[in-house]
Amino acid sequence: MPYLELAPDHALPRAEFSRTEILAAVARLQGFVHRTPVLENAWLNQQLGCRVHFKCEHFQRGGAFKIRGAMNSVLQLTDEQASRGVVTHSSGNHAQALAIAAKIRGIPCTVVMPENSPKVKMQATRDRGATVVTCLPTQAARIATTQEIIERTGATLVHPFDQANIVLGQATAAWELLTEVPELIAIVAPVGGGGLLAGTCLSAVWFHTDRRVRVFAAEPTGADDAFRSLQQQSLVTEQQPKTIADGLLTTLGQWTWPIIQHHVSGIVTVDDGEINAAMRVFWERLKWVVEPSGAVSLAGLIQMVQHQRFPPANHSTPPQIGVIISGGNRDFVPV
Amino acid sequence: MPYLELAPDHALPRAEFSRTEILAAVARLQGFVHRTPVLENAWLNQQLGCRVHFKCEHFQRGGAFKIRGAMNSVLQLTDEQASRGVVTHSSGNHAQALAIAAKIRGIPCTVVMPENSPKVKMQATRDRGATVVTCLPTQAARIATTQEIIERTGATLVHPFDQANIVLGQATAAWELLTEVPELIAIVAPVGGGGLLAGTCLSAVWFHTDRRVRVFAAEPTGADDAFRSLQQQSLVTEQQPKTIADGLLTTLGQWTWPIIQHHVSGIVTVDDGEINAAMRVFWERLKWVVEPSGAVSLAGLIQMVQHQRFPPANHSTPPQIGVIISGGNRDFVPV
Numbered sequence: 001m002p003y004l005e006l007a008p009d010h011a012l013p014r015a016e017f018s019r020t021e022i023l024a025a026v027a028r029l030q031g032f033v034h035r036t037p038v039l040e041n042a043w044l045n046q047q048l049g050c051r052v053h054f055k056c057e058h059f060q061r062g063g064a065f066k067i068r069g070a071m072n073s074v075l076q077l078t079d080e081q082a083s084r085g086v087v088t089h090s091s092g093n094h095a096q097a098l099a100i101a102a103k104i105r106g107i108p109c110t111v112v113m114p115e116n117s118p119k120v121k122m123q124a125t126r127d128r129g130a131t132v133v134t135c136l137p138t139q140a141a142r143i144a145t146t147q148e149i150i151e152r153t154g155a156t157l158v159h160p161f162d163q164a165n166i167v168l169g170q171a172t173a174a175w176e177l178l179t180e181v182p183e184l185i186a187i188v189a190p191v192g193g194g195g196l197l198a199g200t201c202l203s204a205v206w207f208h209t210d211r212r213v214r215v216f217a218a219e220p221t222g223a224d225d226a227f228r229s230l231q232q233q234s235l236v237t238e239q240q241p242k243t244i245a246d247g248l249l250t251t252l253g254q255w256t257w258p259i260i261q262h263h264v265s266g267i268v269t270v271d272d273g274e275i276n277a278a279m280r281v282f283w284e285r286l287k288w289v290v291e292p293s294g295a296v297s298l299a300g301l302i303q304m305v306q307h308q309r310f311p312p313a314n315h316s317t318p319p320q321i322g323v324i325i326s327g328g329n330r331d332f333v334p335v
Numbered sequence: 336m337p338y339l340e341l342a343p344d345h346a347l348p349r350a351e352f353s354r355t356e357i358l359a360a361v362a363r364l365q366g367f368v369h370r371t372p373v374l375e376n377a378w379l380n381q382q383l384g385c386r387v388h389f390k391c392e393h394f395q396r397g398g399a400f401k402i403r404g405a406m407n408s409v410l411q412l413t414d415e416q417a418s419r420g421v422v423t424h425s426s427g428n429h430a431q432a433l434a435i436a437a438k439i440r441g442i443p444c445t446v447v448m449p450e451n452s453p454k455v456k457m458q459a460t461r462d463r464g465a466t467v468v469t470c471l472p473t474q475a476a477r478i479a480t481t482q483e484i485i486e487r488t489g490a491t492l493v494h495p496f497d498q499a500n501i502v503l504g505q506a507t508a509a510w511e512l513l514t515e516v517p518e519l520i521a522i523v524a525p526v527g528g529g530g531l532l533a534g535t536c537l538s539a540v541w542f543h544t545d546r547r548v549r550v551f552a553a554e555p556t557g558a559d560d561a562f563r564s565l566q567q568q569s570l571v572t573e574q575q576p577k578t579i580a581d582g583l584l585t586t587l588g589q590w591t592w593p594i595i596q597h598h599v600s601g602i603v604t605v606d607d608g609e610i611n612a613a614m615r616v617f618w619e620r621l622k623w624v625v626e627p628s629g630a631v632s633l634a635g636l637i638q639m640v641q642h643q644r645f646p647p648a649n650h651s652t653p654p655q656i657g658v659i660i661s662g663g664n665r666d667f668v669p670v
Binding site: 058059063244272275276279280283284287288289290292328330332333334335 | 393394398579607610611614615618619622623624625627663665667668669670
């Protein structure tokens, strides 16, 4: 099992990431995003020898945590900015989340998608009221097309992960989790671009009780830039991703990397078989539809427990661990 | 849409089905079965113009409502009966439910299954601690094999649906639903052998508030013996079922038919495409894994609403309707 134990120093890279800013995001989002349930399963707890508290972001609006960051950004636009709309590049959950957030504020939303994106995802984004602009399936084309739209319309870019307001919005998920279960000794979160993981780190830093809450990252083996970045202690921005976890293909960004570098206590990578096995647990035991990216955190915890890397063996009561399920947007399979 | 409106007379066919007996089952099952959640979905409510309260038996122990009847039976065995064990014939959710119930009481359990049953179902039943005995895949062989086991071991037969204690156990699901949402004007339940539907009728008779709660049956078009029975007002016991709803293949029984005959306000049948469409709603919108049989009730309600058969059009506030999701035991589909 590829596992890397780290000694975080908990330095905060930027003033934007204060306790006050997170609480402001919590207050701002109230009524706009769901406070998703935190749920346990007796069978799984017994299997793993700990109490696993799932933060159920697959039950969130739009089926994923992404609405938190998108809404947090859209709500802070001035009226003048808002009137010119928002734009992003994403073929995944962030596209739909931004479309929902823009619709709530009643402003235009444009989403740049590679022309080879699944038609069903393009249509789902249009159904939410956004305009879809296609581009060549390269990173360069994506950025150029987005830039062209910004210059033409004056729209504000709402990045899928690499902006302060996005990280602060995503931090509210772990804030809710820690508020509901203050006894947590650790939280496991998936990592792609790092918005959710960085936000989880911030809330763990600011809202733990007497003892520190450790944050563990779980990443697909086939898109392990965060693992390599932490191993080398410098940001890796190149990879040819190959994994079923299609929400975790991107590399870390300039805003997310420093937080992750200073706060993550360990990172584990999981292969597609292990991701499917975790999805199977959700399906068979909890009767939940979880997308591959959303099952990566449980897959990571299972690996850590099986290889006795975490939790520590000596405990009188079962240790309590938070596991963030990032989303549930998997295509329906008819019988 | 095949739909039959009925004028129930609410006669109670047998003394066993008193209010007291249902409440005794409720008390007996406490701590042994889950009180499953009752949940709504805002999007679906808007689509259907009513408030749909799902009784989530896919979150029940064993993944289906069946544990209610099985446990209610097993708990009432004398010690002497219990020592000789229980037996049933089932390849579905009842098999696993009885195995769980027997394990809780610590008694032997034998399940007769057709030799062509899926290996995964045989193994799941064995995993629950039951002995699986295979027989030829005919109704006659099933009954003969079960009878032989009873004679040899003295085990007590716990039928999948056609016994008073089974019906009373299944009635506790609707009792919980009505206790939680007394404002319900109707409940939709699926019908196969009729244990759940008959139990739902009993609780609707005994535990409605000031106005009567109507009970609607939803049945697969490819296994519509209940529809034909109600049409002819006499029990139809023959059919060659063909539907993806594999939990609803059986015909009604001697105990369930009279209750259904006297209490059901309407019955609707749904084809496999409509069942898949309802499963898709659960999958995409609620992120729940529901088995085909479990989606039949929602499929039925959707048809009734679309064809304006129910609920009535004139209402100041959205009518509140209970929909029982019978189970979620669908085989996992990996990505």
